Amino acid sequence: MSSRYESLVLDAIPAGCRRAADIGCGNGELTRDLRRRGIPEVVGLDRDEPCVQRCRLHPDAGDIRYVVGDLRSTDLAPQGFDLVSAVASLHHLDAREGLLRLRSLVAPGGVLVVVGLARPDLPRDLPIEVAAQIAGRFRRRTADPAGDPLAPIVWPPPERYSTMRHLARELLPGVRWRRHLSWRYSLVWARSSRSRRR
Template sequence: MRQRWNHNIHYHPRILQTVPPGAERALDIGCGEGMLSRELRAVVPHVTGIDLDTPSLELARGYGDDIDYVCGDFLEYPLESYDVIGSVATLHHVDARAGLLRMRDLLRPGGVMVVVGLARPVLPKDLPRELAGVAANWAHRAVKGHWEHPSPVVWPPPVTYDEMRALAAELLLGATYRRHLLFRYSITWKKPA
């Protein structure tokens, strides 16, 4: 495998493409071993990664970069405000409403947040999409391999895709919700200036 790949990494570009011009501060919520944090640092001068998993944070700090890695719960830790907030496969570890509200509060006016998350399908309604995802997963793994992250896993996700769509519409006026093929959804929201 030439470079790391998994379902979460596959959607990192979705976050990186939304970084607003002139962004100074970024927050990676649930940063794990810091891969997204390092990618954000290539385009944003000040990056903070926060996670509760100490072993993953030790791996992140081992890269010796200038990213501020914090061990703490993003719902409670005294964080600053940010121009960019990214979160990948983290929201299902906490109460989704509380998590989205906290992210909304931490975002500066004019800033952008992107959540890439996992949700629970409703069967049989979602079965065709799930089967398409299985086929796409096999194709990607055949070409790219698969890197297993060292962070804790929560399964099954407590919230369904439809529930996440409704929650995003309720809490983040004007947010874009998308359901993706590789068992993920994304919420993209720009905070009004």
């Protein structure tokens, strides 16, 4: 995933953040960035064992904890996390179940950031999709040719923008939703410091 999407996560780090989890950590770039930001405890979860092994062997892995497992069944931290991120991973799961599980990982006062993939609602989204294709062609010409060829990819995304926007607003009251080009959206949700995890 491009760093321009990971920057959405980095910009949302709450003050005093001490524990962060990246769900679907892939090549581990975001977990390493979070640790470089001074977050004492960073956890990366991915169900692809080769990805996790590469993360662990990276020269900058340090004390980041990488876990092979499934979001639905892996117990990561009973106390929850101050920051939970999921970049290009939610579409691997049932959308409602995935959002509920991600929500449950956020500690009171913590923040959830999802950068997801969804399909357009045609024909309504046609003008945006045309603009995205033009921007995508330009970006491919200027992109780093190395990329990340090792990360597994699921395509096409099973849900539409409208479905994900509705689910986010239903399950995450007060969520900030934003649509991006190239089938991406982001949502940022802050759990009240008085609310209980569920």
